[in-house]
Amino acid sequence: MSPDTDPHRAAHPARPAGPAGARAALRSALFPALPLARVRALQVLVHAFVILDVLTFSDDVPAHAGNTGFYTPLALARLLHLPPVTAPLAYTLLGLLLTGCVAAILGWRPRLAGTVVAIAYWLWMLYSNSYGYIAHDHMALMVAVAVLPTVAHPPRPTGRDEAAGAASVTSEAAGWALRCVQIAVVATYAFSVIPKILYSGSLANWGNSAILTWASIRRGSPLAHWLVEHTPWVFVPAQWAGLALEALSPLVLFLRGRALHLAIALYLAFHLSTLVLLGIHFLPTAICWAAFLPLERVRPALRRRVRRG
Numbered sequence: 001m002s003p004d005t006d007p008h009r010a011a012h013p014a015r016p017a018g019p020a021g022a023r024a025a026l027r028s029a030l031f032p033a034l035p036l037a038r039v040r041a042l043q044v045l046v047h048a049f050v051i052l053d054v055l056t057f058s059d060d061v062p063a064h065a066g067n068t069g070f071y072t073p074l075a076l077a078r079l080l081h082l083p084p085v086t087a088p089l090a091y092t093l094l095g096l097l098l099t100g101c102v103a104a105i106l107g108w109r110p111r112l113a114g115t116v117v118a119i120a121y122w123l124w125m126l127y128s129n130s131y132g133y134i135a136h137d138h139m140a141l142m143v144a145v146a147v148l149p150t151v152a153h154p155p156r157p158t159g160r161d162e163a164a165g166a167a168s169v170t171s172e173a174a175g176w177a178l179r180c181v182q183i184a185v186v187a188t189y190a191f192s193v194i195p196k197i198l199y200s201g202s203l204a205n206w207g208n209s210a211i212l213t214w215a216s217i218r219r220g221s222p223l224a225h226w227l228v229e230h231t232p233w234v235f236v237p238a239q240w241a242g243l244a245l246e247a248l249s250p251l252v253l254f255l256r257g258r259a260l261h262l263a264i265a266l267y268l269a270f271h272l273s274t275l276v277l278l279g280i281h282f283l284p285t286a287i288c289w290a291a292f293l294p295l296e297r298v299r300p301a302l303r304r305r306v307r308r309g
Contacts, residue, residue, distance in 0.1 A: 032175035039151045039174045041295035042181070043110060046144045047101040049287045050121060054097050057283070058135065061127045062090040070131050077126045085127045093127075096120040107153075114149030121145050136188065140288035143184035147177040181291035182253060188285050189249035189267075196243070207240045215278055224277040245270055252292070264289050 054061075064071070065087040073082060097120045103113035122145075125138055151173045193203070200206040212235040216224035227234060245267065252263050268289065274280040 030176060030179055031172040032179065033170040033172050034175040034178055035294075035296040036151065036153060036169050036171050036174050037296035037299070038294065039148060039177055040107075040110075040153055041298060042144070042178070042290055043114065043148045044105050045287060045290055045295075046141065046148065047104045047114075047117060049141070049284070050117065050145065051098060051101045053138075053141070053284065054094060054121075054124060058125065058128045058138070060131070061085055061093065061124055062087060064127060064131050065090055067131060072132065073130045074126055074134075077130050080126075082123070082126060082130075090127070093120045093124050097124060110153055111149045111151075114145070118145045118149055135284075136192070137282045138284045139188050140181060140184040141284040144181045144288055144291070147180045151177050178291050181288055185285060185288050185291065186249045186252055189246040193243065193246050203243060207243055208236060209239070210235070212236075212239050219278055221277055221279065227277075242270065260292060264292055 064085050068084040071084040096116055100113045100117035100120065104110050104117060122142060125135070125142060129135055151171065196206040197203060200209060213228055213232060216228050216235070220228070249267075252260070252267075255263055268286060271280075271282045271286050274282065
């Protein structure tokens with residue numbers, strides 16, 4: 001795709017026809033050569049958010065140590081034969097997460113630190129979700145912590161303009177990791193259509209229901225209550241708009257340039273509206289939208305701005 005935007009950085013030469021061409025197209029789609037600096041920037045962002053997550057949004061694991069009777073392990077937890085969480089185990093995981101995230105952010109052995117974080121965070125989320133609540137907004141974040149350590153990072157730049165040069169170093173491993181995060185982000189929306197069909201019988205039943213009105217009454221903000229009282233007709237169109245965003249989300253993987261940026265803005269605006277109206281933030285997924293953006297340009301741009309200043 002476009003050299004300036006995701007998911008590809010440079011135009012590809014003409015591909016052979018037939019099976020060889022199909023394999024080349026598939027490799028280009030799944031293993032685009034993308035900047036290593038983009039992975040490094042995403043690594044900092046993701047691990048900073050993991051610290052925030054385990055201390056705020058998903059901080060329930062230590063509390064579950066006293067709720068052994070409510071332990072209903074997820075399928076993966078059953079496959080791993082994970083016992084109910086204990087207080088020593090919970091705080092050990094927390095210590096590993098905080099230490100590993102700080103090390104990864106600082107760039108100290110990022111692959112080792114990232115691997116420790118990936119294992120500890122997956123165990124943390126398995127425990128967090130095995131006591132009655134499934135946080136499906138964490139799927140992309142869990143994929144991100146798992147794939148980012150697979151990318152080897154180049155040595156840190158030391159000279160004046162090496163940072164800009166480092167941003168141009170590309171790798172198929174970096175492209176694969178970023179593509180995995182992108183697919184996980186899109187799948188979060190696409191898969192959410194399935195339970196809507198299972199619970200309501202059809203998309204038409206869900207789209208024409210009063211589910212959003214009920215949610216606004218039950219847990220809505222003052223603005224949501226005002227909408228229920230004065231413009232109740234807005235909720236059914238809003239439900240269909242949300243369904244369209246979820247069902248059409250795979251198309252984002254094929255967008256580039258301004259269309260990609262507009263799509264990202266649209267999905268983030270969707271999450272902002274659910275936050276304002278219902279208090280649902282979906283931040284773990286929102287953070288992972290950064291995998292679609294040219295993050296490697298941020299640091300050189302800041303350095304140039306500082307020099308001008």
